[in-house]
Amino acid sequence: METEDIRLTQSSIDLPWYPISVPAILAKVAQKNGRRKRPEHDAHQPRDNVRKIVNPFGEEVVQVDGDIPVGLPVNDGNRFLFISYDQSHLTHGLHKYPAKFFPELPRWLIKRYSQENDMILDPFSGSGTTNVEALLLRRNSVGIDVDPFSRFISTVKVTPLAKKELLEAQESLFNAVENYHPALVSELDIPSFPYRDNWFNREIILELAYLKKAIESLDKSKHVKDFFRVCFSSIIRAVSNADDNCTRTVIRKVLKKQVNPSDALRKFVETVLVKVPKMIEFSQNVPQGVTVNFPENMDARNIRCDTGTFDLVLTSPPYVNAVDYPRTHQLELYWLGFADGTLTPLKKKHVGTESVSSQDYRTRHQIGVGAADSVIEKIFEKDPRRAYIAFKYLDDMQKNLSEVYSVLRDGGRYIIVVGNNRIRGQLFESWKYLMVLAENIGFEIENYFGSEIIKHFIKVPRGERINTDWILVLRK
Numbered sequence: 001m002e003t004e005d006i007r008l009t010q011s012s013i014d015l016p017w018y019p020i021s022v023p024a025i026l027a028k029v030a031q032k033n034g035r036r037k038r039p040e041h042d043a044h045q046p047r048d049n050v051r052k053i054v055n056p057f058g059e060e061v062v063q064v065d066g067d068i069p070v071g072l073p074v075n076d077g078n079r080f081l082f083i084s085y086d087q088s089h090l091t092h093g094l095h096k097y098p099a100k101f102f103p104e105l106p107r108w109l110i111k112r113y114s115q116e117n118d119m120i121l122d123p124f125s126g127s128g129t130t131n132v133e134a135l136l137l138r139r140n141s142v143g144i145d146v147d148p149f150s151r152f153i154s155t156v157k158v159t160p161l162a163k164k165e166l167l168e169a170q171e172s173l174f175n176a177v178e179n180y181h182p183a184l185v186s187e188l189d190i191p192s193f194p195y196r197d198n199w200f201n202r203e204i205i206l207e208l209a210y211l212k213k214a215i216e217s218l219d220k221s222k223h224v225k226d227f228f229r230v231c232f233s234s235i236i237r238a239v240s241n242a243d244d245n246c247t248r249t250v251i252r253k254v255l256k257k258q259v260n261p262s263d264a265l266r267k268f269v270e271t272v273l274v275k276v277p278k279m280i281e282f283s284q285n286v287p288q289g290v291t292v293n294f295p296e297n298m299d300a301r302n303i304r305c306d307t308g309t310f311d312l313v314l315t316s317p318p319y320v321n322a323v324d325y326p327r328t329h330q331l332e333l334y335w336l337g338f339a340d341g342t343l344t345p346l347k348k349k350h351v352g353t354e355s356v357s358s359q360d361y362r363t364r365h366q367i368g369v370g371a372a373d374s375v376i377e378k379i380f381e382k383d384p385r386r387a388y389i390a391f392k393y394l395d396d397m398q399k400n401l402s403e404v405y406s407v408l409r410d411g412g413r414y415i416i417v418v419g420n421n422r423i424r425g426q427l428f429e430s431w432k433y434l435m436v437l438a439e440n441i442g443f444e445i446e447n448y449f450g451s452e453i454i455k456h457f458i459k460v461p462r463g464e465r466i467n468t469d470w471i472l473v474l475r476k
Contacts, residue, residue, distance in 0.1 A: 018262040022174045022269055029273040053081065061452060068108035079450040079468070090132070090282040091157040094275055095234045097127035097150075098247055098328055101316055105417065105451065106130045109314055110137050113413050113473075118311035121407070123300035123400060124351070128154025130314050131292050139312075140291045142305075144298045146349040148338050149329050151294040156230045158292045159223050160283035166276050169220050169228060173272065176214040177265050182206045189213050193334035194341065198251065199240050207264035208236070208335060231275050233332045235267040240331055247328050300351060301399040308409040316417040316469070317400070318352035320393035320430060325350060351396040354389055361388035367395060368440075372433040375426050382424045390423055393430075398437045405441050405476060414443065414474040417451070419467075431470035443474040 049065040050072065063081040064072070084102035087093060092103050106129055114120060116138040122130040125143030127150065134141035135158050143154055182203070189209040196205065215228045237244055239259055243252045298304055300317070318325070326333065326343040333339040339346070347355040361384040366373045372394060380387035404414050420429045435445055451469040 020177050020180065020262060020265045020269065022178055025266060025269045026273060029270055055079070055081070055452065066104065068104055070108065070111045072108075074447055074449050076448055077450075079452060081452040088278075090136075090278055090285070092129060092132060093278070094157055094230050095127065095153050096237070097153070098325070099316070099319065100127050101129035101417070103129055103133055106314055107133045107137065109415055109471075110134055110139060110312065113314075113415065114139055114312040119309060121303075121305075121310040121313045121404070122315045123303060123313065123404060124315045124317045125154055125294065126150055126316070128157045128294075131294075132157050135286060135290050135292050138287050138290055141293075142310075143292070143294045144300055144303065145294070146299055147325055147329075147346065148296075149333055149336070150325075151296065152226070152336070152338070153230055153233075154294050156223075156226050159227075160286040161224055161227060161279055163280045163283070165220055165224050166227070166280060169218050169224050170272055170276055172218060173211075173214055173228065174269060176210075177269055180207070180210055180265055185209050185213075191334060191337065192340065196334070199242060199249075199331055201241065201259055201261075203261040204239050204259060204264050207262065208232075208239070211264065211268055212335065227275075227279060228272070229336060231271045232268060233336055234275075235264060235271055236331050236335055238267055239264045242331065247324060249327055249330050299349070301396055301403060303403040303407050305407045307406055309407045311409055311412050313404050313408055313412070313414040315415070317397065318350060319419055319421055320352045320390055320423070320428060324354060351400070352389075352393050356385065356388055356392065358385075360392075361385050365391040365395075367391055367398070367433070367437075369394070369433050369436045371429070371436075375423075375428055378426050379424050379428075386423050390428060394433055394437065397430075397434055398441075401434070401438050401441050401443070405443065408476045410476055412476050413446065414438075414476070416472045416474070417469050418472070419469045431472060435472060438472070438474050443476060445472070446475040447471075447473040 049067070050069065051063050053061050053063045055061045059079060061079045061081050063083065065083045066085050068082060082102065082104060084104050086103040089103060110120065110130075110133055118139050120130070120134045120139050120141040121144070122128075122141065123144045125131060125145045128143055131141045131143045131154060143151075145151055145154070185206045189212070190205060191209075200208070211232055215225055215232060218225055218228070237249075241251045241257060241259060242249045243255060243257070246252075300315075324347065326339075326346045330339070330343055333343070344355055347353050364377060364380045364384070365388060366376070372390075376387050376390050379390060401414075408414060416431075416434060418430050418434060420427060420431065422428065431448070435448065439445060449471050451471060452467070
């Protein structure tokens with residue numbers, strides 16, 4: 001074992017690296033923060049942030065800047081353009097996550113359709129946006145997700161931390177960064193996973209391993225360590241050789257991405273300097289006595305809760321055939337220890353997954369919704385596999401609708417935010433099909449309206465791009 005460590009140490013000495021100056025990075029971050037101020041509003045003054053506009057397609061749209069008025073008039077089929085200012089507010093911006101809620105939307109819907117101390121469920125909780133907002137609004141909540149990475153991020157985002165502990169840990173980590181040398185890293189510190197040396201330059205591998213070890217060595221609570229693990233995770237894609245803005249973790253040589261020695265150390269310090277104050281502010285605003293849980297043993301298609309447990313269910317489920325979450329986060333999964341090999345078993349758990357067996361799509365399947373089955377038939381003629389993926393998505397969502405109907409109290413709402421996309425040239429209008437499935441289960445369609453999407457967080461293929469989310473308000 002000692003021989004292996006010495007061999008690595010000797011080879012590491014010759015690798016290029018540049019000492020990090022924390023004060024210099026602090027000055028740079030302070031300058032950036034001075035330019036990025038969240039718009040503030042005096043709660044005692046009326047706010048004129050709602051106006052009508054015409055979108056590029058000639059359709060009338062109601063634009064809302066910032067917080068959405070609780071009493072905003074909404075009629076079936078209305079279209080809204082919600083301008084968000086809070087995507088990085090408090091803990092919302094701790095980690096990138098594709099296709100996540102902008103906070104103003106769940107905040108508005110929670111205020112509109114629930115009361116303080118109610119119990120709220122998000123069965124596809126993703127990065128926990130609904131749960132963060134529910135907590136800040138004094139609602140108890142549960143978030144369900146099959147992905148351990150999702151549950152990890154979400155738990156950190158809703159866990160308040162003591163300012164003193166955070167700042168002490170920050171100082172310890174910054175001291176470690178300033179004392180970095182490649183020779184301090186052992187082969188035992190470096191995780192092994194597929195194509196690791198293609199995804200990362202050797203210098204970056206050593207820096208990441210050093211940072212990971214420094215976090216694990218902190219003499220602090222698990223909650224504090226987990227917060228810095230999320231900070232660590234948030235820089236991984238940026239310092240890899242992979243495209244920063246693609247749902248598929250791929251290396252695109254045409255981008256000529258430059259990753260330099262010490263980039264991981266520098267970006268980690270920058271991230272911590274931005275995230276620690278946000279966590280402190282969040283922790284100071286968290287109300288007492290509100291519960292948030294992310295159970296490990298539940299699935300949106302198998303919600304093991306008592307009948308009538310929840311007063312409101314609010315979610316944005318995955319889009320069919322759009323985002324492969326395990327593949328998007330595979331580098332983070334590997335570095336955090338959630339995976340070390342094939343991701344296929346995890347992929348198969350996701351609703352909307354593309355990981356299906358050939359025997360499943362030898363014949364065409366029907367969901368029992370005429371409009372959907374017609375589109376699935378046309379897709380099947382071109383691509384039986386994608387036709388099955390579309391069917392499987394609706395079948396899984398039907399199971400979810402049935403589960404939610406059981407655990408929702410009488411008179412409670414299930415609010416689904418879902419988009420359409422194209423599959424093999426066919427428009428797949430998920431929201432329309434889900435409304436039919438919901439009515440078949442027993443839900444009443446109380447309301448439905450559109451939310452225009454003006455910025456895609458992570459690129460998806462142009463032909464499958466989603467331009468409007470549809471918000472369905474279902475009442476039990």
